[in-house]
Amino acid sequence: MEFIFEKAVQKDREEIWTVMKEAAQTTKKKEWFAAGDEAYIQEILEGEGFIILAREAKSRELAGFFIVVIPGEKDYMGIYADVPKKDTDKIVHMDTAAVKSSFRGNKLQQKMLEEAEAELMQRMKEKTQTIQYRLCSVHPENTFSLFNMTENGYEIKARTQLYGGLERFVLCKRVILI
Template identity: 30%
Template sequence: MNEIAVVTEQDIPDILRMIHEIYSELPNKEWFSLDSDEEVTSYMMTGGFGLKAMCDGRLAGVFIARAKNLGDENLGYDLKFDEEQRKQSAHMEIAMVRKEYRGQGLQRKMMEESEQILKEQGYHYLLGTAHPDNVASVNTFLKLQYEQVMTKEKYGGMKRSIFCKAI
């Protein structure tokens, strides 16, 4: 039984542990820009929200959307958005799924649910990044009809493709 639910404050320690566990297993650390636990917590509790995927009662994955307090990190600057467009932009910030649950479409399902929430909150532009060699994430963006707008260095010199979807 798979379930997607909103992350609560009580979930945060388990979410953070899972993020570190998955990060430690990544074959290429360039694929993921690891933010501090405080930043990730802030993204979920004050800057946006998190969704968790539960499979048979176990935390299988997390997706974090960041909509407020983007500041200079707003990908709209890279896309030459004007101020109003940047205010209407949200980031598809973090997607992680435990290896034993990959291939089941959990990232896509969590992103689709996040898109619906962000649309209801009045956002018009969904922006995200993925390392060009991270085929699973790139394909998820493309399957969900995001446009791959450009590739450039972000996050202190990491190569990233920037994706955008107007909703």
């Protein structure tokens, strides 16, 4: 099966929401996936963040998405990763990844992460930014997501409770442009 990757636009919001709901319903353990709502998706699409979509190449069916948030002063994970307060504006949240159950097993989470990181690298170059802290949170028992992130250079920095008491590892990947 082949997939194409693209950045989401407003018209994709309902499709993203449908996949997010399906992921929340079909995840192995409910506490593994902290789903947002439709307003959250719209907020990302209208803000500085972005959403990478994976579509099945022939049908163009949405197979999955990866949300990247630029939190600014709303960052809540930097403290767990020892990001200096002066670098808050350099924090990015690799926020939510979901793959429709019928498309799982195609390494889409990893491929969407790679697409998201390529977009972030381009943005760093455009802003002449030399350092970026890419943060994410993963449930400690979600070995699939944890493996995807650690294999891509993310390091576990802390274990804490987020999202109303859900157990999470906070991971960080420090990216430096020379």
